[in-house]
Amino acid sequence: MSKPSARGAALEILRRWGAAPAPLPPIVEMVLARAGLDGRDRALALALVQETLRRLQDLDEHIAAAGRHPLDRMRPLTLAALRLGLCQLLFFPTMPPSAAVDETVAAFKRLGQPRWLVGFVHGTLRTLARDLSRLHQELVTGGGRPNHPHWLVSRWQERLGEETALALCRANNAVPSLAVRINPGKTQVASLLRSWHEAGLLARHCTFAADCLELPDFGGPPTELPGYGAGHFHVQDEAAQLSCRLLAPLREGGRYLDACAGLGGKTATLAQLLPPDAELTAVEPEPRRFALLQENLARLGLSPRVHCRAGRLEDLAADAPPPFDGILLDVPCSGTGVIRRRPDIRWNRRPEDLSAMPARQRALLACAAPLLAPGGVLVYVTCSMEPEENEGVITDFLARHPNFFPADAAGCLPSEAAALIGPDNFFRTSPLQGLDGFFAARLIRTA
Structure with a gap:
């Protein structure tokens, strides 16, 4: 029985994603769990997959030019093998080209592919390897493709201008710290x-x-x-850490809620920031995420500080709990601000997603609002850079809830971060600043 390999796992992940594009983490988790790789090989497999998806347009352009077969008529596994092999040749300079080609072909062959198809993949990658100097030079002089879908690039160009939009694409194509x-x-x-x-x-x-x-x-x-x-x-990215600080002032004996806890990154940060006698409740409906939330808090020694509740925010609201002094509402969103860390997002999203997302975000915000005590702080957070999910949702909420207003946010942050707060008191970060793209609004309830 052949030893599991990082390239074999990466190839299987890319095959599954290419056959039916979907959020990458569940695919990665399933394939790597079956592969039985050690920590280093798991990290390599993930790095190969992520870089392939970051550079998809560059890779497809060169693969199409090297052969006579239309990419849309290739089997998902064949195209995945060509993308994976070329990605290593172009973007993993410490890997010997011979290893990149031969080990990718070997992984492709181990998946039971016919001899003629193995030969096609091998021959195409060998052709590309021989032309590597020219391909590298084209990337250096031309800067490569945007490596984002046309609809998203056009959208950013219209709002940000062409130069800034393309700079944002380049920032998303760089491997983040x-x-x-x-x-x-x-x-x-x-x-x-x-x-x-x-x-x-x-x-x-x-x-x-x-x-x-x-x-x-x-x-x-x-x-x-x-x-x-x-x-x-x-x-946790620095922008996510800063967004938690917008819940200040955190008072002794206060009651606080992380209304969409997820895996618990912001829950953990809040638990560390809160006074010792304050209470923190974290709500998460999805079972796998809830289990990881508890696991992460336990590793950090924070389990005694947090009451974790499995279920929806609506279920908590139905129980009519005592009002909270602060609520962090990190809503589900398009994720366009974290594309550099989750490169699959750019290819999975569709324009209609940006029309559908705000309805759920508005509903969560409306559900959280009555749970806040008068004088309390509600922080609405997304990792999206799209106005419909950010300013649009807040504008609509304020029009329907005159007992809330957007409050000063700069005073909650270190002085160095004051520039991240706009004249409208909203918190915004961008990959152009070396940060994930976040939006946050700090809202105070008057009555």
Whole structure:
């Protein structure tokens, strides 16, 4: 029996995604669970998949030029193998070209492909490898394709201008740094930074958040970083960390709600920020996410600080709980602000998604509003850069709820982050700033 390989797993993930494009994480989780890879090979498989999806238009353009077969008539597995092989040739410079070609073909062959098709993939990749210098030069001089769907590029160009829109595409096509939040209940920034430096890792302070560190060239699994098992940190982009601070002021004895907790990144940050005698409830309806929420809080030693509730926000509201002093509402969204970390999003989304999303977002906001005490703070958050999900939702909400108003947000953040707050008091970040794209509105209830 052949040993499981990172390329074999990456090929299977790309095949499944290419046959029926869908959110990538469940596909990755299923394939990697079956593959039985160690941590390093799991990280390599994921890196190969993500870079292939980041550069899809560049790869398809060169594959189409190298052969006589239309891409839309290729089998999903064949196209996935060609994309995977060429991605390694172009964007993984430490991989020998011969290994990139031969090991990709071997993985393709192990999946039971006929000899003629294995020969076609091998021959096409060999042709591309021989032309590698020219292909690299074209990428350098021409900058490559946008590697985003035309509808999304056009949308951004109309709103941001052509130059900014293309710069945003380039930022999304770059591999982002791994950012983490330090767990102050377990360690200190200086201690963790020192341990990472001693392990030979390049790590540095983030720009805005004092408890944030980033590793700009770390390609392994976060679970293998010193301090992970001991709960010294959790993975979280700096923009997400800053959005949690908008819930300030956090008062002693206060009651707080993370209304869409997900995997618990913001839940953990809030639990670390809250005064010791404050209460925090986290709501998450999806069973797999709820289990991971509990697991992540336990690793960080934060389980005693958080009451985790499995179910929908609507179910919590139906129980008529005592009012909360602060609510963080990180709503489901299109995710266009995190495309650099989730490159599948750009290809999975459709224009009609941006019309459908706001209805659910408005419903969650309307459900959360009555749960807030007068004088309390409600922070609406998305990782979207689209106005319909951001300013549009808030404008509609304020028109229907005159007892809420958008409050000053700059005073909640470090002085270095003041520029992230606009004249309308909304918080906005962008990959053009080296951050994930977030939007947040800090709303106060008057009565």
